[in-house]
Amino acid sequence: MEHATNVEQVIKRFPKAGRDSLIPILQAVQEEQGYLSEDAVVRISRHLKIPTSKVYGVATFYNQFRFQPKGKYHVVVCRGTACHVKGSAKVLDMVTKALKIEPGKTTRDKMFSLEVVACMGACGLAPVVNLNGEFYAKVTPMKLHRIIEECRTKERGNG
Amino acid sequence: MSTFTIEANGQKLEAKKGETILSTLKRANIKVPTLCHIEGLPPAGACRMCVVEVEGSPNLVPSCSFPVAEGMKIKTNSPQVIHTRRTIIELLLANHPDDCLYCVRGGNCDLQSLARNHGVQVRRFRGARNRRDKDISGPSIQREPDKCILCGKCVRICEEIQGVSAIDFLQRGSKSVVGTAFDKGLNVSSCINCGQCIVVCPTGALHERSNVDDVLRALNDPESFVVVQHAPAVSVTIAEEFGMKPGADMDGKMVAALRRIGFKRVFDTSFTADLTIMEEGSELAHRVATGGVLPMMTSCSPGWIKFVETFYPEFTPNLSTCKSPQQMMGAIVKTYFAQREGLDPKKIVSISIMPCTAKKFEASRPEMGRDYTQDVDYVLTTRELADLFRIAGLDPATMEPEAPDTPFGERSSAGKLFGATGGVMEAAVRSVHFLLTGKELEELKIEDFRGMKGSKELHVKVGDLNVGAVVVSSLGQARRLLDEIKAGGRKDIHFIEVMTCPGGCINGGGQPIGTDIEAVKARMKALYQIDRDAPLRVSHRNKWVQRLYDEFLGKPLGEKSHQLLHTHYHKRDVMV
Structure with a gap:
């Protein structure tokens, strides 16, 4: 399994690691795999001798960790203060309804994934949404809806 | 240890250095409500229910984690304290x-x-x-x-x-x-x-997972022949569910109440505890004689079994292959008893009453049955038994005591001791000594195996052999011992008794809720009292066990025993 060996290789970079290395390892594995698989969590917990429930508990505490692979289109909605004031709650509400997934999850067809971050540092453009690395400024629910539909149309075109 | 005086609600109290406000107050019988506090574990201070006012402190302090200091003046029910607690509850x-x-x-x-x-x-x-x-x-x-x-x-x-x-x-x-x-x-x-x-x-x-409705359904089904067994630790705790003080033994009264509910036969699991001792004692003797895997570990506690299968699969060969008393009873009820009474085993519904939630899991294990029926059909905890009594409008305290049914009603008090940590070991030593030397122990009571301590050990001279026996309760203790053995230590041990719950079955996960360590001690004392007064105190002299061997099983570790009374274990592939 290529997947498993990748995780093992990441873990090997942390020999003699103690429980204080848990978060760096989780980050490194996520960097490698794009998400934390069950298998990865089990391997990490075995390496650090921490129960899996605890590793999973720590990982779910932080927004940065996800447990499903990213979709083809990765939508990041900013929920920082400035974006909030400018209505990002409505934007997030729309996108969860349109994609029928909660933040941190990926649609079943693996097309879209959703992430919420606290601030992207682009407060002047609030509310901000990031789609596969591209920033969209002053987003409204309508505007984002159009963006998502465009992605869908493109995929349909690709057949 | 240095002591000093503090003041609580105007009353002078003696406090020990280093203890928390809560323990000082508890000793003086001043009640402070708690939610997240567990006696004997380090404080969590999560719920803030136990806040008290300390003079000179700007904020209320959590008494469960705040250490006492000399001259401290505490108020446990000032308006501010009460207001704060009420707000916490409301939130x-x-x-x-x-x-x-x-x-x-x-x-x-x-x-x-x-x-x-x-x-x-x-x-x-x-x-x-x-x-x-x-x-x-x-x-x-x-x-x-x-x-x-x-x-x-x-x-x-x-x-x-x-x-x-x-x-x-x-x-x-x-x-x-x-x-x-x-x-x-x-x-x-x-x-x-x-x-x-x-x-x-x-x-x-x-x-x-409640099985009360399943049991009621079986009891009301005219086609079913419903038999029940009750574990050693149930009779000394069920009284608490009916408002009595911990430590009252209701054995006979409970049997009477079970009959009123409609169980056709009431058996005592302590009988199969005696049977377990015969099998397990013989297994130990066999392992010692033939150079089998040692130390042998008891297999009565299903939580412990799953623990080994999950966390220490390399130790499964050390586990005794004996089924637990519950499963032995289940097996002989649907074979020997059915044969003896001329009953179709499929029509027997076998119920057990256990101080334990893991017994439900054990009864459902696929290897615990034959011909597509389980040996034990439903397991009720002590709490569910109390529910059953309440549904039926019975108060066992008011019953006239009755004796359990033949052929699985007679028991030795050694079997009864299975309910407390160290009890299996004590019963085993009594019988193994006899099996190996032909002589009874001079003093049957073995003090070293008794009491609430998490880990106890003793080297017993049995004939020429110096048997190393260790008793642990709670799996944290078991884990420490297994790690020691894994690291190559403790070669002197032959036999290990493990009970999953701290203190043994008397503190099991199916026992009445809302009890403290004192209640557990009282339950333990009740078991020791039963042992002290019992006419029959060793498993190998249980006449009905002998008769069961004569009429049906043959001999301990024989072929029938192997089929019915022994089992095997699997490694469990779960996320640990």
């Missing part, structure tokens, strides 16, 4: 489901009684009601996370006492929830079904 109730009428813990819930005691009568804060899926996947334990108040007691007992850590806090802030790795069902987690989490849970967020 806890803000998103609570409020379905006390339908809750298994209604009437026996810490949150409910705190609310009542603090005069909370209106809902002052309205949060969004918790809505989370129930986890009904477990064979023994069910979770209702929307009733959880996140006190963390279950998480701590699972980790710090049992060394299992099947559950932990997941998510953060208002989304926090107690759950397993990847929030899966308990059935596929590393949970070993011990139920200690249920016993400490202050609300109805954790409870056993």
Whole structure:
């Protein structure tokens, strides 16, 4: 399994690691795999001798960790203060309804994934949404809806 | 240890240096309400129910974790303290489901009684009601996370006492929830079904999978022949469910009440405890004689069995292959007893009453049955038995004691001792000594195996052999011992008794809720009292066990025994 060996290789970079290395390892594995698989969590917990429930508990505490692979289109909605004031709650509400997934999850067809971050540092453009690395400024629910539909149309075109 | 005086509510109290305010107050019988506090574990200070006012301190302090200091002046019920506690309760109730009428813990819930005691009568804060899926996947334990108040007691007992850590806090802030790795069902987690989490849970967020309705259905089915067995530790705790002081033995009265409910036969699991001793004692002697895998470990406690299968699969050859007394009874009821009475085994419904939630899981194990029927059909905990009595309108305390039924009613008090930590070992030593030397022990009572200590050991001279015997209770203790053995130590041990719950079955996960260490000690004392006064104190002199061998089984470790009374174990592939 290529997947498993990748995780093992990441873990090997942390020999003699103690429980204080848990978060760096989780980050490194996520960097490698794009998400934390069950298998990865089990391997990490075995390496650090921490129960899996605890590793999973720590990982779910932080927004940065996800447990499903990213979709083809990765939508990041900013929920920082400035974006909030400018209505990002409505934007997030729309996108969860349109994609029928909660933040941190990926649609079943693996097309879209959703992430919420606290601030992207682009407060002047609030509310901000990031789609596969591209920033969209002053987003409204309508505007984002159009963006998502465009992605869908493109995929349909690709057949 | 240095002591000094502090003052609480104007009363002078003696305090020991280093202890917490709560322990000082407890000694003086001053009650402070707690929710997240577990006696004997380091304080968590999570719930803030136990706050008190300390003169000179700007804020209220949590008495469970705040150390006493000389000259401290404490108020435990000042207006500020009471106001704060009430607010805490009101906040806890803000998103609570409020379905006390339908809750298994209604009437026996810490949150409910705190609310009542603090005069909370209106809902002052309205949060969004918790809505989370129930986890009904477990064979023994069910979770209702929307009733959880996140006190963390279950998480701590699972980790710090049992060394299992099947559950932990997941998510953060208002989304926090107690759950397993990847929030899966308990059935596929590393949970070993011990139920200690249920016993400490202050609300109805954790409870056993109830089989009361199944038992009632069986009792009302004219086609079924319903037999029941009750475990050694049940008779000394069921009284507490009916308002009596801990430590009262209701053996005969309980048997009478079980008959009133409609069970056709009432058997005593202590009988098969005696049988277990015959098999397990012979197995130990056999292993010693033939150079088998040592140290041998007891197999009566199903939580422990799953623990070994899950966390220490390399030790499964060390486990005795004997089934637990519950399963031995189940097996002989559906074979020997059915034959003797001319009954179709498929029409027998075999019920057991256990102090244990893991027994439900054990009874459902696929290897515990034959011809597509399970040996034990339903397992009730002590608490469920009390429910059954209440449904039937019976108060066992008012019954005239009756004796259990033949052929599995007679027991030695050695079998009864199985209910407390060290009891299996004591019973085994009494009989193994006789089996190997042909002589009885001069003193049957073995003090070294008794009491609440988590780990006890003794080297017993049996003939020429110096048998090293270790007794541990709670899986945290067991884990320490296994790690020692794994590291190559403890070559002097031959036999290890492990009980999953601290103190043994008398403190099992199916026992009455809301008890403290003193209650457990009282239950233990009751078992020792029974042993002291019993006419028959050794398993190998149980006449009906001998008769069972003569008429049916042949000899210990014989072929029939092997088929019916012994089992095997699997490695469990779960996320640990």
